[in-house]
Amino acid sequence: MPIAIRQNRIVRPRTRSWSIPATVAAFAAAGLAAVAIVAVIAGVAIRRATDREALRDATQLTRLTAVSAIEPDLTDALTRGNAAALARLDRAVRTRVLRSPVERVKLWTLDGRVAYSDATRLIGRRFRLDPAELRAAREDRVAADISDAARPENEFERDLGPLLEVYLPVRTPAGRRLLYEEYLRYSAIADSSRRQWLALLPAFGGALLVLALAQLPLAWWLARRLQQREEEREALLLRLVEASDRERRRLAQALHEGPVQAVAGLAWRLDAAARQASPPLASTLDQGAEDARATVREMRALLVTLHPPNLRRVGLQAALADIAAPLVGAGVDVDVDVAAAGGLGPEAEALVFRVADEALRNAHQHGHPHRVEVRLRHDDGFARLFVRDDGDGFAVGELDGRRSGGHRGLALLQDLAADAGGRLSVDSAPGRGTRVRLEAPVR
Numbered sequence: 001m002p003i004a005i006r007q008n009r010i011v012r013p014r015t016r017s018w019s020i021p022a023t024v025a026a027f028a029a030a031g032l033a034a035v036a037i038v039a040v041i042a043g044v045a046i047r048r049a050t051d052r053e054a055l056r057d058a059t060q061l062t063r064l065t066a067v068s069a070i071e072p073d074l075t076d077a078l079t080r081g082n083a084a085a086l087a088r089l090d091r092a093v094r095t096r097v098l099r100s101p102v103e104r105v106k107l108w109t110l111d112g113r114v115a116y117s118d119a120t121r122l123i124g125r126r127f128r129l130d131p132a133e134l135r136a137a138r139e140d141r142v143a144a145d146i147s148d149a150a151r152p153e154n155e156f157e158r159d160l161g162p163l164l165e166v167y168l169p170v171r172t173p174a175g176r177r178l179l180y181e182e183y184l185r186y187s188a189i190a191d192s193s194r195r196q197w198l199a200l201l202p203a204f205g206g207a208l209l210v211l212a213l214a215q216l217p218l219a220w221w222l223a224r225r226l227q228q229r230e231e232e233r234e235a236l237l238l239r240l241v242e243a244s245d246r247e248r249r250r251l252a253q254a255l256h257e258g259p260v261q262a263v264a265g266l267a268w269r270l271d272a273a274a275r276q277a278s279p280p281l282a283s284t285l286d287q288g289a290e291d292a293r294a295t296v297r298e299m300r301a302l303l304v305t306l307h308p309p310n311l312r313r314v315g316l317q318a319a320l321a322d323i324a325a326p327l328v329g330a331g332v333d334v335d336v337d338v339a340a341a342g343g344l345g346p347e348a349e350a351l352v353f354r355v356a357d358e359a360l361r362n363a364h365q366h367g368h369p370h371r372v373e374v375r376l377r378h379d380d381g382f383a384r385l386f387v388r389d390d391g392d393g394f395a396v397g398e399l400d401g402r403r404s405g406g407h408r409g410l411a412l413l414q415d416l417a418a419d420a421g422g423r424l425s426v427d428s429a430p431g432r433g434t435r436v437r438l439e440a441p442v443r
Contacts, residue, residue, distance in 0.1 A: 020223045027219040031212040039205050047193070050200070054193035055164075058101075058184055059142045062166040066180045069096040070107075076172045078107075079115055081124065089116055101188030103160050106153075107170075108179040110137055115178060119156045127153040129179070133167055137179045142168040147183060162186035260299045267292035297325035316341040316349060320374060323357050327364050327372060334360075338376040344383055345443040351420055352376060352385050352438065355413055359387035359436040367391025367434060378442050382422070385438040393428045 073092040078085035093105050098118060107116040112129050114122045136143040147154055147163040157163055160183070167181040267289045274285035300322050316338045324334040338356075341349055356374055363369050369391030377384045417424040422440030 020220065020227055023223040023226075024216060024219050027223075028212070028216055031215055035205075035208045035212045039201075039208055042204055042208075043201055050193040050196040051190075053196060054189050055144060057192065058164060058189055059144055059166055059168075062180075062182045062184075063142050063168060065097055065102075065182065066168055066170050069093070070180055071170050074170060074172055074178075076174045076176060079109060079172065079176060079178070081115075086116060086123070090118065093118055097182075101185040102182050103163060103185055104157055104183035106181040106183075108133075108181065110134065110177060110179065114153070122153065122156065125153075127151075133179060133181075136167055137169040137177060140169055142166065146186070157183055160185070164189055255299060255302065260296060263292050263299065264296050267296065294329040297329050300325055316353060316376075319353060320356055320360070323360050324372070324374075327360065327369075330364070332364075332369055333371040334374075335372070336374040338374065340376045340378050340383075343378055343442060347420065348383050348440055348442050351416060351422075351440055352383060354416070355385055355424060355436065355438045356387055358413055359389075359434075363387075363389040363391055363434065366394070369433065381442055383438070383440050383442045385436075387436040388433065390433040393430050393432045393434055395428075395430055 069092055070089070073089050075082070075085045075088070078089055089107075093116075097105055105116075105118050106114055106122065108129065109115050110129070111126075113126045114124065117123055132143055132145065144164060144166045147157060147165045149158045149163075162185075163183045164186050165181060165183055167179055169177050170180045171177055270285050270289035270292060274282045274289060277285055317336060320336050320338060324336060327334050338352070341352065344352065360372065360374070363372055367389050369389035372387070372389040375386045377386075414424045417438060417440055420440050422438065424439075425437045426434065427437070428434040
């Protein structure tokens with residue numbers, strides 16, 4: 001979690017980017033979405049399984065019917081069209097077989113003749129058996145398929161709706177093989193599958209929902225642990241920043257009270273000695289005094305780097321004059337006009353100082369200018385800072401290279417300006433100097 005330093009004060013963020021309830025709610029929403037997806041996939045799989053189970057039940061029912069209700073009343077005379085044999089089987093079919101979901105019964109010889117049917121007009125007629133039916137008869141297995149109402153042998157079933165044909169071989173007492181076929185209402189098979197599916201789905205969906213809800217306490221605990229770790233990290237970072245600030249303040253104080261005062265005193269004594277010395281020595285002493293004053297300016301700029309000034313106390317003009325001291329000492333003409341700073345709020349003034357500080361330091365270290373201008377204006381509720389130099393300038397690609405190499409001062413300032421509701425732009429080209437422009441709210 002970011003911690004900002006403004007005017008020598010450490011400022012905690014005002015809002016947290018996330019909260020435990022929001023995190024747990026997001027986790028719960030994701031968990032419920034995952035449960036819904038799994039439930040849909042599982043529902044489809046369960047439905048297919050129940051369809052297969054319903055079909056298996058239908059084939060088992062047909063096999064049981066053939067063994068218990070058809071074969072006991074099946075005689076060889078029936079295959080020859082004996083009326084008594086047909087009547088005997090017809091009674092068995094109508095009393096034991098023709099009940100829901102069975103709608104039609106047919107008994108075939110393997111050459112395609114209908115030996116018996118409850119639709120009596122079919123008895124004795126010949127139709128072509130398809131290869132699947134013949135294969136089931138020869139291999140002693142039960143097979144099933146959706147009835148094709150367009151086939152000629154199914155002309156009396158066309159008004160019964162979708163039907164499932166289940167067929168298997170049966171034998172007469174003499175061992176003659178016939179093909180027994182039942183037509184079952186497909187809607188009854190589908191209803192059976194649906195009942196099984198509806199019986200299984202709530203239990204499965206409930207188990208998934210309980211599993212998803214059981215994870216919420218874990219999600220809450222993990223989110224709480226994460227929040228604690230972030231708070232600990234923030235506290236540690238805050239202590240590190242405070243320790244660094246104290247150390248920088250201590251070093252700045254030691255430098256101001258020690259070397260700065262000593263070198264300033266040395267410059268004063270050299271000036272005094274120069275006034276009393278003979279001309280050749282006086283010139284050397286004057287140069288030494290000037291070098292000492294230049295060193296004092298550089299050390300004061302270093303003091304500002306170590307511990308930025310309190311702008312409310314010293315003023316922006318004086319603070320920037322200290323920053324510009326190394327440039328002035330190097331013979332650069334520096335013109336600072338920030339008289340408009342009086343109307344700025346503390347945060348806007350701190351941002352202006354940081355941008356001007358970065359621009360002046362970059363000009364000194366990289367630009368080698370002859371002249372630098374710093375101008376501050378504000379109107380319409382916005383502060384506008386302009387820093388221009390006539391130095392070497394640079395290409396945009398060079399700026400990107402500096403950023404990738406870890407020199408991210410301007411990039412960080414652009415982020416700070418954006419956070420404050422403003423904008424920082426840099427315009428430069430080789431040989432044309434550099435122009436830095438900041439626009440930010442005055443408060």
